[in-house]
Structure formats: structure tokens, C-alpha cells
Amino acid sequence: MNIKLTVIGKTEENHLIQAIEVYLKRLKHYVNYEIIVLADIKGAKNLSPAEIKEKEAELLLKQISKYDKNILFDEKGSQFTSVEFSDYLQKQMNQGIKNLNFIVGGAYGFSPKVYQAVKEKISISKMTFSHQMIRLLITEQIYRAYTILNHEPYHKE
Amino acid sequence: MNIKLTVIGKTEENHLIQAIEVYLKRLKHYVNYEIIVLADIKGAKNLSPAEIKEKEAELLLKQISKYDKNILFDEKGSQFTSVEFSDYLQKQMNQGIKNLNFIVGGAYGFSPKVYQAVKEKISISKMTFSHQMIRLLITEQIYRAYTILNHEPYHKE
Numbered sequence: 001m002n003i004k005l006t007v008i009g010k011t012e013e014n015h016l017i018q019a020i021e022v023y024l025k026r027l028k029h030y031v032n033y034e035i036i037v038l039a040d041i042k043g044a045k046n047l048s049p050a051e052i053k054e055k056e057a058e059l060l061l062k063q064i065s066k067y068d069k070n071i072l073f074d075e076k077g078s079q080f081t082s083v084e085f086s087d088y089l090q091k092q093m094n095q096g097i098k099n100l101n102f103i104v105g106g107a108y109g110f111s112p113k114v115y116q117a118v119k120e121k122i123s124i125s126k127m128t129f130s131h132q133m134i135r136l137l138i139t140e141q142i143y144r145a146y147t148i149l150n151h152e153p154y155h156k157e
Numbered sequence: 158m159n160i161k162l163t164v165i166g167k168t169e170e171n172h173l174i175q176a177i178e179v180y181l182k183r184l185k186h187y188v189n190y191e192i193i194v195l196a197d198i199k200g201a202k203n204l205s206p207a208e209i210k211e212k213e214a215e216l217l218l219k220q221i222s223k224y225d226k227n228i229l230f231d232e233k234g235s236q237f238t239s240v241e242f243s244d245y246l247q248k249q250m251n252q253g254i255k256n257l258n259f260i261v262g263g264a265y266g267f268s269p270k271v272y273q274a275v276k277e278k279i280s281i282s283k284m285t286f287s288h289q290m291i292r293l294l295i296t297e298q299i300y301r302a303y304t305i306l307n308h309e310p311y312h313k314e
Contacts (some may be wrong), residue, residue: 015175020171025302044161049313082285107313125282128312137294141284155285156206156264
């Protein structure tokens with residue numbers, strides 16, 4: 001199974017890039033995992049949040065393939081423990097899913113169009129974190145899931 | 158109000174230290190915030206998880222003052238949105254709390270002794286994150302809370 005994480009806007013903080021790199025390297029042993037970075041919306045400063053979400057939706061929907069299994073990371077989604085999340089990934093593999101595409105919205109969240117196109121939602125937290133930091137959290141969580149599935153000692157219960 | 162974050166074990170990953178530093182610097186404008194790092198348990202490799210939690214409990218309970226308001230960050234705690242968390246901090250200030258002490262456990266969580274001594278619990282996520290990463294999350298969240306209370310544009314609803 002291939003896993004993609006689709007996000008909007010470059011990670012600019014160098015220390016966060018490095019923190020993510022650590023898990024990208026480790027994940028190579030388990031799965032094809034890739035972070036797809038879509039370009040930030042140009043001139044966002046002069047746009048309303050709704051307009052930004054609209055433009056981000058266009059970008060995201062162009063990127064989404066109906067042949068992939070697409071899932072939004074969204075505050076309103078279902079919450080999993082790390083073990084439940086590893087079970088979730090195992091289920092996708094058992095069902096023969098080829099491409100799992102996790103999608104993170106911009107700072108204002110998703111437009112209704114995106115919710116209409118992608119029904120499945122997972123929530124990490126009710127709290128909002130910087131959308132740069134969220135990439136680190138998700139990448140670590142996918143790594144943690146694979147160590148759980150492989151009975152490795154990274155995760156402690 | 159002073160806010161402390163009490164944690165066990167040094168943050169060793171340099172990029173995470175740097176990521177935390179960014180928020181420590183920014184927080185100086187709003188609040189006295191300090192991360193108290195208790196030493197890792199020596200010889201933990203030869204101890205059972207229960208023994209490690211016991212020894213960590215001793216360390217934590219020695220550090221806790223009954224004159225402070227102590228709160229555990231724990232999976233079983235109440236979940237807040239970022240705005241609710243900022244309201245929570247505001248309430249503590251309104252109640253005249255001098256020292257707010259957030260406590261993060263080690264990799265195995267807290268011993269029953271700690272749960273007995275500290276009743277209040279906040280949860281960031283059902284998922285488990287590296288206890289190094291949790292420090293970054295909490296520090297960012299406290300910063301986010303103060304920007305919300307000060308009507309600054311960092312947090313987007």
C-alpha cells in the first residue's frame with residue numbers, strides 16, 4: 001500500500017522539516033509514504049477565509065483521484081487511539097487498498113466542496129495545531145502505527 | 158500567572174528543542190512559562206513499566222506543590238478546542254491562580270499514585286505522541302491560547 005499525505009503550503013520552519021525527515025527515513029522500512037505539498041494560494045492576504053478555502057478546494061480536488069482512498073484529517077472526524085489507528089491501516093491493506101491519501105486542509109479548514117467529495121474524516125485532536133506541525137504529528141503517527149503492526153517497541157501501552 | 162510544564166527526561170532531538178524555543182520566545186510577551194525537566198529514571202532498561210511509573214511518581218510528587226494548581230496531560234482527560242483551552246486559562250487567571258503546573262508523564266503514563274494526588278486531567282488526543290513531541294504541542298497550544306485571548310491573528314476559526 002502507498003500512503004500519501006496531501007497538504008497545502010511549504011513547511012518553512014527548518015526544524016520542523018528536520019523533525020519530519022527523521023520519520024520519513026524510518027518509514028521507508030515499512031511503506032511507501034510521500035508528502036505531497038500543494039502550492040500556497042497566491043494573494044491570500046487579499047482574500048476572505050471563504051475565498052481561500054474555495055481556491056484550496058480547487059487545488060485539492062484536482063489532486064484527488066477517485067481510484068485512491070481519500071481521507072480528510074479534520075477536527076470533526078472520528079478519533080482513534082494509536083493502536084486503533086494501526087488497526088485502521090491494517091484494514092485498508094487487508095481490503096487491498098493501493099493508495100491511501102490523507103488530506104490536511106489550510107489554516108481555515110476545508111470548504112463544503114471538499115466535505116462533499118471526501119466523506120471519510122479522522123481527527124487527531126479537538127485542538128488546532130499549526131498546519132506545519134500537523135504534518136509532523138501525522139507522519140509520526142503513521143510511523144508509530146507501523147511499529148505497532150510490526151510488534152516493535154517504539155509504542156508503549 | 159506563572160505556567161509550568163513539568164516533564165520527565167531531556168528532549169534530545171535538537172530540531173524539537175529548536176521548534177519549542179520558537180514558542181518559548183514568543184510566550185515571553187504573554188506569560189511566565191517554564192519547562193521543568195525532571196531527570197530520566199536511571200537503569201530504566203532493567204525495570205518493568207510499573208516500576209518505572211512508580212519511580213517517576215516519586216519524582217513528580219516531590220516536585221508538585223499543593224499551593225499550585227496541578228493538571229495532568231492524560232489521554233483520559235477532558236478534551237478542549239483551542240478556544241475552550243484559552244477560556245480555561247482565562248478562568249484560572251480570573252480565579253487568582255498564581256502557579257499553573259501542567260504535568261506530562263513518561264512513556265508508560267502515570268502511576269495510580271499520581272492520579273490520586275492530581276485529580277484534574279486534560280487530553281490533547283486519544284493518540285499517543287512521542288513524549289518529546291508532546292512538549293512542543295503543549296507549548297504551541299499555550300502560545301495559541303494567549304494569542305486568542307489577546308485577539309491576535311495567529312489562530313484562525
